[in-house]
Amino acid sequence: MKLSPTEIFKGKKIFFIGGTGFVGKVTLSMLLHNFPDIGKVYATVRARDAAESKIRFWTSIVTSPTFDPLREKYGDGFEDFIKSKVVPVNGDVGNEYLGLEEKDAKKIMRDTDIIINGAGNVTFNPPLESALRTNVVGSNNILKMARMMKKPRLVHVSTCFVAGKRSGPIWENEPVVGYFPRKDELPGTVFDVNREVEDCARLSEQARQEADDAVQAAKFREQARNRFIEEGRDPDDEADLKSAIFRERKMWVRERTTELGAERAEYWGWTNIYTYSKSLAEQIIAQQDDIVKILLRPSIVESSNQYPFPGWNEGFTTTAPLILIALRGQPIIPVNEKLVLDIIPVDMVSGAILAAAMNALVDPKPPLVFQASSGDSNPNDMKRIVGLVGLYKRQHFADKETGNTIVNKLAGMVEAMPVRHRTYELASAPMLNKLAKRANSLLDKANPRWGGGRIGNIVSDLKKSVESFEQTTKETMDAFAMFKPFMIDNEYLYRSDNVRALQSIIKEKEKALLPWYPERLDWYDYWLNVHFPGMRKWVLPQLEEDLKAVEKRSYTYKDLLDLFDTSVKRFPTRVAMRIERGGRKEQYTFEDVRELTMRAAGFFAKKGIQHNSRVILFSNNMPEWGMTYFGILKAGATAIPIDPASTVDEIIAFAKAGEAAAIVVSPKLLGENPDLEDKLAEIFTTPSAEAAATPPQTRRGASIPVWIFDDVFEIQSETEEAKRNALLPEKVLSTSVASLIFTSGTTGTPKAVMLSHKNFTNMISMLSSVLDMDITDGVLSVLPMHHTFEFSAGFLTPFSNGTQITYLNELTAEDLARTIENSHVTGLVGVPALWEMLHRRIKTRLRERGDWIADLADNVIEFNAWIRDNTPFNLGPIVFFPIHQGMGGKMRYLISGGSALSEKVQKDLHGLGFTVLEGYGLTESSPVLTVARPGNKLLRGSVGKPLPGVEVKIDAPDENGVGEVLARGQNVMVGYYNNEKATDAVLHDRWLKTGDLGRLDEDGNLFIVGRSKDVIIDSNGKNIYPDEIEDLYGKSAYIKEMSVVGLPDDDGGEKIASLVVPDYEHDIALSRTEVNKKVELHFREVSAALAFFKRVKVLHVTPFELPRTATRKVKRPEIVKMLQALEERSKNKTKVVSESKGDDNALWIRKIVASVSNRPLSDVVVEDKLADLGFDSLMFVELQAAVEDAGGRVVSPDTLNEVQSVRELLTAVQRIDKSKKLVDEPKVEEKKEEEEIVIPSILRKLGNSIVDFAQDTLYEGVLNTHIDGESNVPQHVNFIVAPNHTSHIDTGLVKKALGKDVAEQTVAVAAADYWFDTKYKRAYMNNFTTLVPIERTGSLRQSLRHVTQILNDGYNALIFPEGGRQDSGEIAEFKPIIGYLALNQKIGILPMYIWGTYQAFPKGTIIPKTGSLGAKVGAKVGRFLEYEELQAMTEGVPNTEAYRLIAARVQHEIENMRDGTRDKFDVAAVRKRWKAERRKTRKQEPVIDA
Secondary structure (H helix, E strand, O other), X not given: OOEOHHHHHEOXXXXXXXXXXXXXXXXXXXXXXXXXXXXXXXEEOOOOOHHHHHHHHHHXXXXXXXXXXXXXHHHHHHHHHHHHHEEEEOOOOOOHXXXXXXXXXXXXXXXXXXXXXXXXXXXXXXXXXXXXXXXXXXXXXXXXXXXXXXXOEEXXXXXXXXXXXXXXXEOOOOOOOOOOOOOXXXXXXXXXXXXXXXXXXXXXXXXXXXXXXXXXXXXXXXXXXXXXXXXXXXXXXXXXXXXXXXXXXXXXXXXXXXXXXXXXXXXXXXXXXXXXXXXHHHHHHHOOOOOEEEEEEEOEEEOOOOOOOOOOOOOOOOHHHHHHHHHOOOOEXXXXXXXXXXXXXXXXHHHHHHHHHHHXXXXXXXXXXXXXXXXXXXXXXXXXXXXXXXXXXXXXXXXXXXXXXXXXXXXXXXXXXXXXXXXXXXXXXXXXXXXXXXXXXXXHXXXXXXXXXHHHHHXXXXXXXXXXXXXXXXXXXXXXXXXXXXXXXXXXXXXXXXXXXXXHOEOHHHHHHOOOOHHHOOHHHHHHHHHHHHHHHHHHHHHHHHHOOOOOOOOOOOOHHHHHHHHXXXXXXXXXXXXXXXXXXXXXXXXHHHHHHHHHHXXXXXXXXXXXXXXXXXXXXXXXXXXXXXXXXXXXXXXXXXXXXXXXXXXXXXXXXXXXXXXXXXXXXXXXXXXHHHHHHHHOOOOHHHHOOOOOOOHHXXXXXXXXXXXXXXXXXXXXXXXXXXXXXXXXXXXXXXXEEEXXXXXXXXXXXXXXXXXXXXXXXXXXXXXXXXXXXEEEEOOOOOOHHHHHHHHHHHHHXXXXXXXXXXXXXXXXXXXXXXXXXXXXXXXXXXXXXXXXXXXXXXHXXXXXXXXXXXXXXXXXXXXXXXXXXXXXXXXXXXXXXXXXXXOOEEEXXXXXXXXXXXXXXXXXXXXXXXXXXXXXXOOEEEEOOOOOOOOOOOOOXXXXXXXXXXEOOOOOOOEEEEEEOOOOOOEEOOOHXXXXXXXXXXXXXXXXXXXXXXXXXXXXXXXXXXXXXXXXXXXXXXXXXXXXHOOOOOEEEEXXXXXXXXXXXEEEEEEEEEOOOOOOOOOHHHHXXXXXXXXXXXXXXXXXXXXXXXXXXXXXXXXXXXXXXXXXXXXXXXXXXXXXXXXXXXXXXXXXXXXXXXXXXHHHHHHHHOOOHHHOOOOOEOOOOOOOHHHHHHHHHHHHXXXXXXXXXXXXXXXXXXXXXXXXXXXXXXXXXXXXXXXXXXXXXXXXXXXXXXXXXXXXXXHHHHHHHHHHHHOEEEEEOHHHXXXXXXXXXXXXXXXXXXXXXXXXXXXXXXXXXXXXXXXXXXXXXXXXXXXXXXXXXXXXXXXXXXXXXXXXXXXXXXXXXXXXXXXXXXXXXXXXXXXXXXXXXXXXXXXXXXXXXXXXXXXXXXXXXXXXXXXXXXXXXXXXXXXXXXXXXXXXXXXXXXXXOOHHHHHHHHHHHHHHHHHHHHHOOOOOOOHHHHHHHHXXXXXXHHHOOOOOOO
């Protein structure tokens, strides 16, 4: 009798363990999908409690792609279906009753028909205790649960590899209890599973006892101390050391039990602890006689063949490393070519598990073992598999769109080869690993012992590359070693007879519900089209990520005082800080710093500074700054570092907002702000009760004391110092605020960021993990120390690592260069302005040596940049030795932050051989969030990856992935001081809203595109990012700096405006005016290639530096004010100048613009922007026609729409004919009522018949007419007819060529001022022709709208593109109007060549010549140019040029018909010719100066 799984599973209750794994999720999904009538599924999900278990089920399991078939099947009812069928249960197999209360366990088990256990520890060699807990203890716990059932039934998922190290057939009916793989080698040996479990427990206890040995305990202590020293911690801190020793012991016990377990598994014959413990679990279950039990053993489980969809895979699978290694370039694969790699798709494993469960539900004594394998029915040997890997590799690199094309091609050509293991050891990863180790050893010997310099840097870079290669080869060796038993050693042949037998008794029509068909698998198709693509999509990306070196966080100090105390103890005799003042060099060791800091702390404590006090620190960068800061913290107080450029008013505002208790100021700044104390005395009054307690050092009775460094560091007697130090708190809380940083000035209420000790210590831990600073390094402090970027990266990080810090007494270019060259500086923290100055200095020095040297250097810079990006080598320190020598010869890092670094500067410094690390962050994040990692390759445009411990995500990304950058981490601020509203606005669930817009690439690198508050939104609602526009326009040698902002637009929204500071020193041969013109020309050229909404509409230049903050960020609000003032000044100035007599050309062009824009002349001035006058692409077409009608010529028609102002228009056109009447400004005139002539309808019909007869007579009787190409006339679609034009009789000839039916649907466009200027002409034209009027001057826009309406109504339009009859009879240049109409109305154009009419009835003829009788005339109808063809031809071309291009194409077709040729229209050649004409025209002087 055949079994029906549908009927068997109907209403059944299943307890499902292990549903979170790869196999488990597919099985659970298949069960619910194929058997919807199942009663209920209790699905265990391990969590801390039931609520979390439920959350994890819905967020981690149900959301998996595995459940997609169910989502498709049930749609909106998906969740309801899952809720009705599945009950999440918080269960852990390692706990008794799986962690449930006994009564709850009994209740569930009484309701359960069968248990499916798919749980297990799948790590190959886990600690022995961990493996036994899951696979052995877990099995016993499940058996205990099963005995609570009414009828105990259990399907236990194991693995075929419990067979261990053996070859040959593995049968399903072999004994399970007492089995061990070496039973044939060890005759008489008895394997007792219960004893084995007891022995394993003793092994674990043995490891713990060994750990308690006195020698071992001493080793743990030694290792913990060494780890503390390595991490920069105090090795004498007994409290912390105790926990570190416990950790060392715990790790040793884990490693020791793993070692003992592996030895035991190896002895008995199993490949690893995993298969050993799995076999123990099987034997425990097999011993039970009181339950129905099945052991389901899959072989190697890989990608699904069909369910849930082809290629689904998850997690770490056996073939994943093999595929990844091959794709990474490993050509040699060590395998046993004849060995069968037994692979089974996961959906067939799920089918076998459910089939086994079905069998257990109906058969009280089912077969014990079912092996789900393919080797016995469809074997696939390793030789073939390696060949298939090679085929996929070739296909992968052929299809790869990223990376270098040549490199991809070469990679695809390197075939994967199966080799013997010995060959692999001699010619592949093991051999290369040995070479790498040897090279590493030689580099250690080659590294200079005297401190390095550029040779040391080169050796260091090479060593890093070699170490990376050594690590890569080791990973390859480890991967092959892990899978060696399955790929080389053991020739398994698993038999699946029981599975096949079970399948044979299932009803035929229901077999698909329990998929099992390994014998029918086409391995070629499966591997290449299912498995490999699935692995590439679902597994390899995560595997690649897992194999990457995990960034190790440096130790995180408890608080900043812990950092300080540890550092001064670790490096007491090393120089911590140095400075040169007044010709005298000063240096302070870490011990000096400790002593002076304690002196400062005692001073503050004596003055009443304590917990919750806040002290302003107002000073330039110098050693006293840092020592005072730590002194404030030692007193338990909070420091308020402020900008040394702050005004007295700002200091007072900060003191008020921060509720400061005192101010510490350097003598120099106090001298520069002599009224500080007086102003404080005015603002802050001292109550009488406090007056008595006012310290005597307080100057002039100010309520807020002002102390200078001399006061703070004044030497006291030992007794006094001891008294003072006794007042200091023993410790501070890590959550207490260390710094209060103001992010705004005196306007409104200043916002103060609260940064805790914990924020800063986490920041230093993160930075130290990336910036590899140590005692051999030295940094130069340049940025103001009140800025958190300098404070964290340039002060705290080097201080905690024993790195020397050098300060400048005066920050000048000369002092900076001298200090870098002569001092010990290996790292420099700066803002883009510093690197731009350095870049400019280097470029200038190169240019001074000659242009050819500078040009050669540019090429070498570019070449070395390529070398660095594509190889492990950096030639910069050698090739540019003098430059590196000028930088001290030891520079390792240039660390940039504060604002975006110019791509040009970054690229050039990279090519020069310097390593530039660009970071990103905010004061609110202490301040760094992301930073580019040290390496040879430059990641252009990116600010790098998040620091270890920082999470970054993009909120509500648009279609380009751009959205607001959100960040979370222990470095994110506590909040804003006394400003809960502002805090709530930026902190949500610990996520910091940065206000910056950015995107993340697939590797997690962050790209910043602008500030959300700086985004320009135009009148069409489009978002424009200023940083992007600055990047597009900023790439000119004539631009020193620029800023892009939004200015209010009269049409609503904002328009893009730019303020540019030209680089007048770039080419000293040019005057300032000429440089300004170069900038304007550059802007026009860039604009031509951009979409209209991205073009800069307002451009102004200034010789002055742009206003910037202390960190060199451009102050955009001030730029807006400057541009508005410049705009207003330009308009006012122009209104006076433009009205002056003699400004004929300006008046001429203003009248034309006024006419086209339909504005009064008084509203148009020379400095007006055309965008402000409402110009769009159509109006530029109209403008060209208006200029030509007024006696002018457009110099470059295709770039006319790049013109931005009326003044620019003067240089873009030439006035050639002054005799032509100027267009007057539009006037509102009272038109006399002229009575139109009304033609009765009967006369209209009669007249039309007479006109038709007259035309037929003219073309068929009087003239000898010949028409060619009538078949080219389109039917059932409207179009534009575009012929050449030389005579009045052309219109009739065109209509004759079109044929009567089409002609009746064709409307001809005629000049209004010629054909419709009197009421008699209008009467004739309106009643007896199909002509419509179009203005040749004035409002072309209105006329074109008339034509547009005609086309929209379905009529054809006859337009003569030359604009009028040609006196010479020759074809003139076609106007772009037809292109405008074609593209905007999406219709095609029919070219037509008219010939003979000029000779028969030329322009100016009233009475036909005698020779006109019988004259030959004709029309050639060209091929119809469809809209799609025209659109494809102009794709990517700016609108104005596209219109002109279409007109040129039509003219070309007509000229071909005229000449009897078939020349192809070459778009590229035409555009190239136009571009050459533009360049030529720009070099010529205008005909009439503006």
